[in-house]
Amino acid sequence: MEYNKYNLVFKGSGFEYLKIQLVNIILTIITLGLYYPWAKARTLHFFYGNTLFNNQPFVFTGTGSEMFKGFIKAFLLLMGVYAIVVYLALNEQELVGIVLLYIFLVLIIPFAIHGSYRYRFAKTVWSGIRFGYMGDKWELFFLCIKGTILTIFTFGIYGAWFAMNLRRYLLCNVKIGDARFAYKGVGGEYFWLNVKGYILTIITFGIYFFWWQKDLFNYFVDNLRLTKDDQTMLIRSTAKGDDFLVLILVNLLLFVFTLGLATPWIIVRSTKFIMEHISLDGTIAFDELRQTQANYSDATGEDIADFLDFGFII
């Protein structure tokens, strides 16, 4: 078995991204928002296509029209729910309406995450090999319900365990071809990491914040690995606290002094930072990855997640 080391590379430019954003904004405004799925597809193509691993780019093969179908379904579903809530509120049943809305959101979120993971990974291709998400929606559903209830009853403390259980479940079910990801993070460590970060940030008047961010990033990356048969790839972060300090401060200055116009550059440099501080080393021969994952084109979950504004959770 051969031992290899790899890095991720991001080659996108801020200027190119600015143009993409401007075109997306123009088209989204003149179509009164209907263009949004195509705009999102264009943005994803940009970020995927400019990310290289072992000299091969990632490809996002999802399309605007697939996501538009999901967009319409998600829109109708959520409008229906909001209509019921508004109807109840108008008939002086505000409390019932709000309780119903929260229950609905808690119930729908696991399905939205599931759908979004299935779609997003099935549409992610590297070196001709598809990614895939193998999780079961009911397992995820019960994990989320249990997590939500315990988090409420422990006044948020269980949140750390919930977040790690969720992340572990999701990432352990992601595959690329016949290689599988694994995540080893656990709630206890994550909880103390945050307690430490919180207290030290206060004691140091905020300076430790950057090291806290580094700890969180490293806790995510360093606990990830990829396995294929008896071969393993360890994923490591090379980011240091002062790297985060420079990144965040420069981003802040760029934003303030350009009144936000530099946002595309900020996003591009942050992406570059993240990609280029992740390295993989181990014995998997990536040339031997085999295609095993099926295609999947229903984007409803992806779109519900979008509407609820929680993006792509990891």
Place this chain on the structure above:
Amino acid sequence: MEQVYPVDFFDGMQAGAKPALMYFNAEGIFIQLGQYWNKEDSVLFYNYHQCKTQQTGNELFVFLNKDATNYISFSVNGSFVQDLKQQLERKDSSFAGSLLRMNAFTLLLMVLLLFSGVYWAISTIVPWAGLKLIKPKTETTLGEKMHESMMRGETIDEKRTALLQQFAKELQLSKDYPIKLTVVKNKEVNAYAIPGGNIVVYTGIIKAMKSPDELAALLGHEAAHINERHSLKSILRSAATGLLVSVVLNDVSGIFSIIVENAEGLRTMHFSRGIEANADEEGMKLLVKNGIHPLAMKKLMQRLKENTPEIPDAFSFMLSHPATDERIKHANEFAIPYKKSSFAPNPVLDSLWSELK
């Protein structure tokens, strides 16, 4: 037979690149695995219309199917690359394609234009639709509720309320709204209008005034606020811009929204000055209509100016009615055409006035 070129081929079954030979013509791309072309071996054919290209650094990737599982890659410096690119890049004739070919500055200008267009549209349409949808009757019902809750902590001067109501009855103040007056026992020099028809007058302001026409001017001004639906207009206005800010700037939070909010604050102030000027003018028209000299408005304002304490407290009348001098000047200008006309005294108003005092 065309020339063949060596490329890296990805077959979508296994990740690694496989050496292959490629040639292309007007129909599409042909690929055969291996280093040497063999006429007997099978050839893969890919139609151009499924293909997509991407250049990253010095490498050109041609994805051969929709799934992007089959693709070839080669250096952009290859001799054949220009010819192949021409075959592949049937110009993207969609609107998005032509936008992407424009320069960033033009695009930025277009975005700014569109933003201002949307801003204008929403800040015009929402108030317009709101004014159409909300009928004076609804306004009166809501105004009654507001009045009720506002009067809860106040002491009402019942006798003066009845007298002032009679005073207002002698004047034609509104066609659409039932004007209802309330006199509140309070030393402050203040009066205000509630949408839908209620006018609240403090005993302090009645004490400060010296003649019945000043009182008529005050009622004219407040009634104009009601007739012109000023409160509703400014509520709708801020609702519209609030909507806009939350929709457009949802993801450009922070500094942008702070700037917009401040700009909005300035505009609102400007708008409220406009409202006061408008109420003065409409009030003076009401005075003329009721046979009272419009200069009464000027007198009222001078009276208010006299009664403003050196350091105005936060809720003083003057604070919500800024730039008094400007308003006095405006009242003067309005009164010019009426300089020579004479207005007969109104005995009923005079006697009610003396009772009120």
